[in-house]
């Protein structure tokens with residue numbers, strides 16, 4: 654068997670491995686309702702995910718009447734997270750073919766890492782709830798190195814690669830945060846058409862795009 658070109662594959666979480674807008678959306682709407690704001694439709698929420706839950710909340714506040722003062726913003730952030738943690742895997746599922754694709758990469762000898770802007774604690778809780786933890790040799794959340802070092806900076810990607818002792822890796826994600834972080838780390842980036850896009854999908858700017866996880870192994874091989 655020909656060697657797989659990338660010994661390390663770095664994955665985003667929300668909108669890449671898992672369809673989590675189903676649980677992030679209701680948590681966001683509980684926070685908005687706390688100050689009498691109207692709910693945001695899930696289709697709209699999807700475009701607000703990618704920069705972490707605080708960023709999602711800020712975008713939703715802007716869209717429903719404007720930003721609030723700092724103390725209210727912090728309080729609503731806590732309300733959102735309290736609700737989210739209590740319902741983290743109520744409706745969230747891995748995308749079709751995701752687990753099989755991860756297992757196929759592991760079978761090729763790849764090491765997998767998670768690099769999400771979601772805070773590390775809920776990211777770990779979600780992976781655990783979905784029985785996915787053991788597939789990842791390194792797990793970085795948006796606060797692991799400090800919020801100021803989250804994607805689109807390449808820091809957590811590079812830290813995961815250092816942990817795993819490899820220089821050759823590829824990034825798989827769904828938003829410009831992932832594409833910018835991957836490019837800044839000097840990595841090829843695969844994007845997911847089924848994920849959450851903060852810009853029109855044609856403008857994401859990755860090196861390849863998958864429509865389904867069944868394509869991932871072949872697409873990575875072609876990029877190598």
Ligand SMILES: O=C(O)COP(=O)(O)O
Pocket residue numbers: 665666667668701702703704705706709768769770771772
């Ligand atoms: O929580 C978010 O908004 C983003 O998380 P992600 O980096 O896994 O897409």
Ligand SMILES: [Mg+2]
Pocket residue numbers: 665666667668669702703826827828848849
């Ligand atoms: Mg994402």
